[in-house]
Amino acid sequence: MTLLNRLTLKNLKLNKKRTIVTVIGIILSVALLTAVASMFFSARESLIQFQKQEQGNYHYSFTSVLQEGVQELKQNRKIESLYVTKTLGYAKLDGVENEYKPYAYVKEFDQEALENMSITLTEGRLPENANEILIPTHLKSNGGLALKVGETITLEVGTRVSEGGVLNQFNPFNTEVPEEIVDTQTKTYKIVGIMERFAYRIENYEAPGYTFVSYLEDSDSVKEADVYVRYTKEGLKDYLRTTAQILEVDEEAYVALNGPGAAFTEEEHAEFQEKVGEPKYDAVANDYLITLESGVFGDSTLNALASAVVIVVIIIIVTSVFCIKNSFDISITEKIRQYGMLASIGATKKQIKKNVYYEAMILGALGIPLGILSGVFAAFVLIQISNLFIGDMLDFDLVFSFSWLAILFAVVLGIVTLLLSARKSANRASKIAPIQAIRNSGEIKIRAKKIKSPKWVKKVFGIGGEISYKNLQRSKKKYRTTVVSIVVCVSVFIALSSFVNLAFDTIRAEFQGTDYNLQLVYQNNEEIEEKKEEIRNLEGVKRFIDTAFTSVEFEADEEQFTDEYLKVYPKAGKDYKDENGEMQKYYESLDVRVINEEAFQEYVESLHLKYEEVKEKGILLNTVWVSQYDEEGKYSQIEMEQYSMKAGDRIKGQVTLDYDEDAQNATADLDIEIAKVTDEVPMGMEEYRASASLVVGGSYYGKILNSHHHAYIYIDSEDAGKTQEEIEEIFDNMSSYDGYYHLNNLEENARMMQSFYTLISIFLYGFITVIALIGVTNIFNTITTNMNLRRREFATLKSVGMTKKEFNRMIQLESFFYGMKSLVIGIPIGCVLSYLIYHVLAGGEIVIAYSLPIAAILISIIAVFLLITVIMKYSIGKINKQNVIETIRNENI
Template identity: 35%
Template sequence: MNIVNKLTLRHLKENKRRTLVTIIGTIISVAMITAVSTLVVSFFDLMQRHEIAQSGEWHVQYHGVDQEQVETIQNDKNTKDVILSNDRGYAYLEGSENQYKPYLFIRQYDENGFEHFPITLSEGRFPEKENEIVISEEIANNANIHYEIGEELTLDVGDRYGTGEYTQQLNQTYSLMHTDGEIAETLENVTTETYTIVGTVERPTWEPSWAPGYTIVGYLDKDRLVEGDTVRVSVVLNSIHRNLFTDAEALAQAMGLTDESVQYNTSLLRYYGVTNDDRLRATLYSLSTIIISIIIVGSVALIYNAFAISVSERSRHLGMLSSVGATKRQKRNSVFFEGTVIGAISIPIGILAGIGGIGITFYFINRFIEDALGISERFMLTVTSGSIIVACFVSILTIFISTYIPAKRASKISAIDAIRQTADIKLTRKGVKTTKLVRKVFGIEGELGLKNLKRNKRKYKVTVFSLVVSIVLFLTVSFFTYSLEKSVELSSQGVNYDIQVYAGGKLTSKDEGIVNSITQLQDVTDFSRVKETQLNSWIEEQQINKILKENLQYNPEILKDDKYPYYISIHGLDEDSLREYASEVGVDPEAYFHTEEKMAIIVDTIQYHDWESGRYIETKAIHANVGETLELFYENWETNESVFVNEVEIGLLTDVVPMGIFTANLGGLNVIVSDNVFVELVRTEERIHYNNYIYLNSSKPLDTQYQIEELKTNQMTVYNHHRARQQDRQMMMLMSVFIYGFIVLITAISIANIFNTISTSISLRKREFAMLKSVGMTPKSFMKMINYESIFYGVKSLLYGLPISIGIMYLFYRSMMHTFSYQFEIPWISIIYVIVAVFIIVAAAMLYSTSKVRKENIIETLKQENI
């Protein structure tokens, strides 16, 4: 080791505080990069395992495949494993006590199917022969039919076909079909088969709650397939890459299959970062680029600040080396050596700290996931070589940049200038000049505070830069969270209830009694009764949606007297539901019960999926004002005339929809009224048909569904949306855990960074403060000066930080626009939080830092050369 490096090590040891601060700053930065990358990888690993537990482990599926094509798929270079399956059909379940689930549904798998698909064995074993089956526990629990293992079942198995309005073949996604209270379906192509029960399984996750058949699973022997037999082939691929879609389509074409026969496990592939949606891919790539850039900038800022805050002291040390003959190259190498030593200590510790911190976080999060979300899968600490390499590379690059800049500057100045720090502190009249307004508003203390900042711009800029980075990180991550929530809201189909009961048209007194009994079931936590009908209205051209205006150039004849035809969905809410909804949107509900005024709440924001562009769009349905009236018409198809029905007054325009109601599509409008106003609106036109719906939330949705089915009449239909809604809620909660965890991490690091920057800056100004006190500055004036400095720091950082943050938010927004379309909104609440937080944090940091120098002895401080 040469003499310069030895002197550098000695300098690091003698300046322990600065060295420790630099090491800690670098450790925090490396830990942040490692923690974020590990968290992302572990999150996607969790979601992959969760999706596999829900829908099975497969990537591509081919339908209608014969035996020769099965062999072709098996021999394909991309194929790792194949699973054969087949929906054998339905058989009547004799003696079932659930009249809405009268079938057994038989699905067959080969041996790989029991391994790769979510079939949970409760008792016995899986089938090993074609005449063996396992039955669902729901047969005993819900149908109240008990079978024993080893018992034989002789079934007449066939295919479901509708006999009423819908005559196509039906599968498990179709509930039991009724027409006028009678079952409107039958079994065709029936064959008699005998099975032996070898076990029981839990109700499969892929069985819809409204499915008419209890699942039983049989064995599919691929060696016994004969000519003409077709099966469904699910493929597990060797590797997941974006070309798998073109590869699968090419294989299907080579086998003579249509593109429609190829299906992808899009939910699982999404968590591998693979999608065949070009717009979604563009969204993911652009968002990833922005997020990675933010993380890198944050880490660079943190490490650079740790080095740059003590540039003055390092320059003095290098000036001393220069005075005894050190060359420019030696001085540069001295700083690079210092960075190497700091990096060698900080990077390994930072990586271990980042991984350890995430591991501890997962320990607590896993309890929350299992208890609150009901997800069986847990976070597993997943560390990849890529994340470690990225953390090391970014840290080394940042340390190099952070050391190169001061080294280059220090090597160019003379020894005397470096020792005296004339490059850091330049007292030109122009440089420290302040306006008269500053002294008038803030007094002499404020003027001194501003001059102190101006006379050492480098430290001032470093502190402001640290604050700006903290502001940008917090606001952009907050906006990213909002964007994710918005995307889930737009793509989740708007289901905000567990169970829907369709109760037909006008209800009899008996039906009303049943409805009341349903709403009072023990496990029902919330409900809404809604009457619904469709009417029309003519809307002024200047009030219609902007997309409709653009389309008028292609179809101008649709206008009638400069008015555009809208379809109007009228929703009549029961009294309790309307009061709750009115409270949510902030209006007095009493005005909406009067049948004379006929006041209505208009949902003027719609959300829909545009199939042509593939985007999820949120836009204004209508540009109207409170107090205007909306005329309602009934379309008489016999005479092809619009018959005036009634009119409503717009009492409120809102983007909030009541429980159970979906927003209208383009060219439509949701009108919310009370139940009695609804009846008054349609009273004069007997030909208007309306439907009754009940929307329920339940603490035990499946139990509630079974209870409703026991109560309801044949005219009522039950749909349980709990599973789909639960998946949406689980996804949002997991994303919230991930995002808000990241916000907490960023906030903590930012606060630590600000405290470190200001504290070190104040510490290096001990002699400056001692000088001011020596010429008569009182403790009160000193604190006023410090407080004004805090204000200047905060204002300057906000002036830079807020515009930069808004710019990055808009980049986020533009990235989301590849897949979604909604109005860009500045998060004013978050900005207010940030403004308040900046001044609180800066003031706290200044007070904390000055508390250490307030009691310093003036003479001793002035005599110090190395602080």
């Protein structure tokens, strides 16, 4: 080790505290980088796992490969593993209700294929011999054929042919063209398990056969097999060429034809097709898995994630460079005399530069490995936390993946960060002129004009206040780093916390705004009609309302609208000329909601009306929120009454009966009296409407709605989860129900959103905390060193008679001054950011009003002053312990 390097080591040891703090800064920054990279690779690994689980763990499948070919593939060096499956053929299934899917498609899988081809058992076990078989779940749900584990089935398995051609799973069942199964053999199987339906690459949506899987006992004796292969890394790198080689086609043409980004005219396509020639087998790529596995940033999800990673990494590096640079700066300033001395005895610029980099290297050697360890650990913990919070939101579990690439990434970026940080200091150190350095005169360059303090400072705070105020101005550059660190942390913290609050407020507002927790969207039919009562009577259902929509058109004149409304919609109620110049009557369209009788009764009673009297009448919800843009284009919403109609008025018009297959656009007449005008809404109906609505009771079902209307059922249940399951069961058991239905569990939605946002806030707060900590290491180093550098000054002040109390007060004032300065800049920036976030996220919506993030501001103020006070106290303690004389003397040497 050279003398210079030994000197550096000694200096690092001498300034142990600062070295440790700097190393902590490096650890934090490398840990963040590692965690970010590890999370990214873990996400990638999770997606790969998910794909393997969903689609199967293979890259290509080749169909109808002869035994000879199978052996060839086995020999292929670019193939990592291969699974052999054999197609036995189709067998007609008795009792299947789906007329387009009448067959069982029987396959035999070898052991590897069973393990790797994404078989998800819902019941039972995998087959262990050729007499055992797996059936898919959709045989029951889609085909209506319920077979149980343990039962035995006999299948007449054979080749499916039509008009002389052999058909496979890619030929849908066509009811028009007759087909048959020939060369059948009788097979008897014991059902040993039920599995989920295969992904579409294996069983496409139009496939005519349910895939049954049995066991392939001897893969070497199969004459013709379907083979699934995984390529080696080598083979995957250029997977199109690998495939072309296997298919024995023209490589260039195959790549051109199947490669990404190429746009062809039809002729060109045909030309390439011809050039490629006849492939040896039919090949199907498991392309998503290939993209995921072949490139790091192959797929769009990962690409989006990667851009987020890039932004985060830039933030980390900028913050870290900023902070770590500062500690190098400090170290160099302290050693300026030493470097000058070294230069004066003949150290070259290069040697001195090297020496600074050596220091960086030592710090890196300490910080980077520890940073990587903690980063990997943090990523591991974060993934567990993520699974805890959003495990049931994703279809798959996030898995932690230890990736050397991630570590390499962090190491490289860590080193880059360090080099960037050390570079300027190294240059500065090498440029130090010997004499200037020894006299240490280059460091303090101040002009009297620049240092001024207002008179009041001295008046209020005394000479101590003046000195501390001036000090801030003197070391502007040094304190700038501190102030900027604090400003960044404070403003980002305020912005983030208002983002998080806004997210949670939104959920709360959405959830609190509703008085139901289950929403069932469905299309009505006779069968559901019967089941409604069953749903109504489920245990735990407190309130139940069935709502259907339609609208009535009626002739209206201006007098029926309020003046306010006419101001916004001046055309309302006025007759107009059509394109042929003929006068047309103005027709007003009014929403009508039909709610079930029981709910209607409850509703009118809550409006203090007598049900018997208003049974046949309607309730007019007349309060509307009208959107409008003023002259400057500013958007606003005004609350107003739409109609000037009153209780007792009648609405006479026509209702269009949609969705009636027999009578398209048939209409029905409606003549109804308004029982009351109100703004109280029945359950499930939103309070904010853009147009008025008429609520009528169940007696109108048959009159203004046909039997296949679309409708919503809103339920307020004591146990939303349980009721949800029960309703789903009811629908599952309605085998002939051909309409759609959709069930929203609002509690569940809110809960999921809540956990999602909680997770996001953990990530965001975690991130800002670590960034803040990096900032703290910087602030700590700046303040303690500044204090240290001013030791002699302090000693002088004491020697001319400054008491301890006065001294402490002076230091406190100094911290107060620049704490204030940072906050005065940081808080407004944070508020502006938080308002921008609010504006972007909640723009235009009236649900939540903007509120200043007061809690975050208070937390920032307290945290900043606490932090600065603690660090100052620490440095003062050290200075106060020093003997005045010793200090003055030491410096004089």
